[in-house]
Structure formats: C-alpha cells, structure tokens
C-alpha cells in the first residue's frame with residue numbers, strides 16, 4: 001500500500017464536522033507515520049503553512065488554506081505492558097477516539113468511560129486535552145509519540161513534557177512543531193469511578209443501576225450526551241464553541257452583585273471557572289438563528305451550521321456572542337476550536 005496520497009486544491013467540505021466549504025492547496029492522507037519525513041521533503045513543507053487535520057471535529061475554516069493539510073490515517077492498538085492490574089496501551093493517532101474508548105472497556109480497563117462518544121481521532125485527544133463529565137485525557141496519558149518538525153526526528157514526550165492544562169497543551173501552543181503519531185495510555189483494571197458530575201447518578205437511577213460498572217457508566221454518559229449535543233452527522237457543529245472562562249475571585253464578587261445567580265466552580269485559590277453556556281443563554285442567544293448559522297436550542301455553547309452556512313458566517317455569529325457577553329458581563333470568551 002502507498003504510504004501517503006497527495007491531492008492538490010483539495011475540497012475540505014466533508015473533512016470537518018461543521019461541513020463548511022473550504023479548500024486546501026495540498027491535502028495528504030498518511031497511512032504510515034514513517035511516510036512523514038519523505039512527505040514533508042517532497043512538498044517542501046518548511047516553505048508553506050502546515051495544518052494537521054484529524055476528523056475535523058474541532059476546526060472551523062473561514063477561508064481556504066494556502067498550505068499543506070496532513071491527515072493521519074494510521075491504525076493500530078496494542079498492549080505494550082500488562083501486570084494484571086495496570087497496562088500501557090498504545091494507539092496510533094488515526095484511530096477513532098470513541099472506538100478506542102470502547103476497545104479499552106471491552107478489554108476490562110476503566111477510566112476512559114467518562115470520555116466516551118467524543119468525536120475525533122486519538123491523535124487529536126492530547127492537543128486540547130479533551131475532557132468531559134469530570135475527566136480529562138491527561139489523567140491517562142503516559143506519553144505522546146510525535147514527529148518533531150523542527151528537529152526532523154521522531155520523539156516521545158512524557159506526560160509532564162506535554163504541559164497539559166484545561167483544554168490546552170504544548171501541542172496546541174506549538175502547532176507548527178509536533179505531529180502526534182501515537183499516544184501511550186496507562187490504564188487500570190480497578191479504578192474509582194468518577195460519578196460526581198451533574199446528572200450522572202440520576203441517569204444511572206433512570207437506568208435502574210445502583211452499582212455501576214465502567215461500561216454502565218459509559219452507557220449513562222452516552223445517553224446524557226445524545227440528549228444534549230446535536231449529532232454532527234445531522235447538523236454541522238464542533239461541540240462546545242467556547243471554553244468556560246476562568247476569572248479572578250474579585251471579578252466574580254463584582255459579577256455576583258449584579259447577577260447573584262451566576263454559576264461557578266472553584267478553579268484554584270485565586271480564580272474560578274464560569275459556565276460559558278450560562279453567560280450565552282443569559283444574553284438570549286440559545287436557539288437563535290442567522291441564516292444557516294445558529295446556536296443549538298439544546299445547548300447554548302454549541303454553534304451550528306444548518307446546512308448552507310459558510311465558516312465566515314459561523315465566525316461572525318461567534319464574534320457577536322463574544323462582544324455581547326463582554327459588554328454585559330465584562331468576561332472574555334475564548335473559542336475552543338481552531339479557527340482558520
């Protein structure tokens with residue numbers, strides 16, 4: 001099999017979950033990580049902008065991309081070490097994330113069930129340190145294998161070297177440096193389950209389960225997610241469009257004077273995290289529509305493409321939301337997806 005395929009002036013419309021029109025000057029589908037050095041040499045990648053694209057579930061194109069887009073289609077999951085209680089499991093970057101989570105549950109490992117049904121690839125999971133229902137992928141990442149574009153060599157970064165933070169990592173801050181080729185996870189067979197997140201226990205009750213297994217917890221979270229988030233195969237979207245803003249405690253106290261009901265979570269001893277969804281809903285955007293761009297009626301954080309919107313229209317709506325929230329609450333919202 002060829003190790004990569006290269007298309008010039010490629011359409012990207014079906015390559016992102018927003019399904020907005022866009023083209024890339026070059027698009028490479030890579031089937032083996034070892035093809036990266038010859039691909040980068042053949043396309044003179046050092047002289048043009050470079051973009052890694054997984055399943056496109058966290059990217060909004062507002063214009064064409066005048067460079068090389070690389071999509072890793074590499075596959076393979078293997079157990080590198082297993083002492084019966086914990087194991088190191090390695091997955092190629094191109095594996096589907098949700099498929100990988102289900103693989104771990106089927107093999108008796110627990111922990112990743114809170115992250116079930118998140119769209120995208122394994123290789124993209126460390127980029128923004130994906131998180132949901134009280135868990136983040138950084139809790140399970142042992143190391144990330146990558147191609148270092150600057151050093152022109154394959155490398156392996158420990159968990160600490162990845163500098164994970166809330167929806168952030170070294171890779172997100174240095175997008176032109178690393179191509180993630182595989183992720184190594186440290187997974188346990190017995191691990192306390194994370195059930196505290198709002199709605200989880202209630203959903204388990206509805207399912208008649210009072211002593212859940214990790215698989216039961218995964219099923220409960222699946223139900224909760226399907227009820228709240230629009231299915232990107234039906235309505236274009238990239239999940240949450242904004243991060244939950246982290247603000248200093250003094251700012252929260254000022255906000256509470258005018259809005260005593262503003263919800264928040266402790267972040268650290270100096271800052272707290274607000275609900276971006278609450279702020280957006282309070283400004284009246286939930287369920288609104290401008291042409292084919294809109295805000296989902298089930299979740300104020302999710303911007304949607306009802307079919308004919310282009311990326312610039314979605315972005316214009318996002319800007320309007322940001323400006324309104326900033327004027328009303330003095331809080332700045334930061335987009336979660338990569339906006340091109």
Ligand SMILES: Cc1cc2nc3c(=O)[nH]c(=O)nc-3n(C[C@H](O)[C@H](O)[C@H](O)COP(=O)(O)OP(=O)(O)OC[C@H]3O[C@@H](n4cnc5c(N)ncnc54)[C@H](O)[C@@H]3O)c2cc1C
Pocket residue numbers: 017051052053054055056057058059072093118119120121122123124125127128129130131132171175178179180181229230231232237238239240338
């Ligand atoms: C319905 C829906 C629900 C979602 N729910 C959640 C959620 O609960 N929690 C959450 O955290 N996210 C969520 N997301 C966002 C998204 O699923 C994740 O960010 C996911 O990890 C993106 O994977 P992807 O393969 O689609 O990456 P892409 O969107 O293709 O890329 C995302 C970023 O990663 C970079 N990238 C991709 N692959 C590589 C690689 N191999 N090496 C280096 N960089 C790379 C890209 O350049 C880009 O910056 C949701 C999205 C949707 C559509």
